[in-house]
Amino acid sequence: MKLLLKAVRIYDPSSAxxxxxxxxxxxxxxxxxxxxxxxxxxxTIELEDLCVSPGWVDLYAQVGEPGLEHKEDIESLAEAAAAGGFTDVLCMPNVQPIVQTKGAINFIKAKSAHLPVNLLPAGAVTVDTQGKELTEMIDLQRAGAVAFSDGAKPVQGAEVIVKALQYLQPFDGVLMNRPEHARLTEYGQMHEGIVSTQLGMKGIPALAEEVMVTRDMQLLEYTGGRLHFSLISTAAAVEAIRVAKAKGLQVSCDVASYQVAYTDHTLAAFDTNYKVSPPFRSEADKAAILQGLADGTIDAIVSGHQPQDTEGKKLEFDLAEFGIINLETAFAVANTTMRDVLSLEQLLDKLTSIPRQILRMPACGIAEGVPACLTLFQPDLKWTPTPESTRSKSRNSPFLGRELTGKVIGLVNKGQVVLNHSF
Known part of the structure; x- marks a missing residue:
């Protein structure tokens, strides 16, 4: 089959x-x-202002299969990812059972082999993500794990971080950790501040993230290796990572594309669709994240996709589950909320080449003779996602019904073409 992309604007710095x-x-x-x-x-695909880039890579998404298929299964995750322009998605290990064996890695690879999206398994760092005993990470890496993380469960023990960093160095593996002190956030519902006090809700202090970032950086300096912070949200964390990079430490980080879309003031309506972890924080934190994105301190932008069923969200705020779906809207949300500080080229770097470098994936470019791994999009097209158009099994999103700027038209990957538009 011959496919012609006609008069498309190419975004690929490696291309002439x-x-x-x-x-x-x-x-x-x-x-x-x-x-x-x-x-x-x-x-033939021809649209006004149609753009193309190497396929986008998401460094943080939760998939429900196995065990939580009612929230999301592998097929629905891949459909949502393709609709959002992602050719590659790193899947966190928080399923049932935890992704901590070669069999679990092979299950993800086999189930996704025929899909147009590459689902990349992240192996658990600790057994059952309990933060105590290390998994057999070398065996998992040989089986196909591309990174190591306990996903939604931050690793708490300093001795575990040290051992994991040492364990991963022989094969240049990357340790990914969500920086959050569990005891400081216990029973927390939203960002700790004036708004949480006014609403009478237990707060999640910025300090809980900041102390863990600082501690883990000291451990990285002590052991060496590569450390990546997932879903950062505070000004102090951005500054600490900026200082660590200036020292030459091999540290990287990402932020969810939705993190600067709202602040803690948004939660005054007690809408559980805005209940995320880490939470929407203050205006000062939002400004610091935008600055970190602009100056390169923050390396990547991720979906932070966390599907929850209706039973987990339509509850009193303090009983509702954390998380939103965002694979389909990740680019549009970032393009809408970050365009004042990031050029389109900078935004695409944080979705393409930089995530590939973090995962040590082969480079992906637009050149003759190479397999097509492409994302097609219109950066200025306005659109409104709806519950009816959502490919995910879940509907927990504050962006349904909100107009966004920047629409994914489709992707080409693994010899398959997936389009969100009729031609």
């Missing part, structure tokens, strides 16, 4: 055609021509 409008011809999943005058194809 970067920022140019060119034709791209794809035959049987391989890019055979870039910049030619090709006209004959089995299918």
């Amino acid at each position: 055609f970067h920022l140019q409008r060119q034709n791209i011809l794809i035959e049987n999943g391989i890019i055979t021509s870039v910049g030619g005058n090709d006209q004959q194809a089995d299918q």
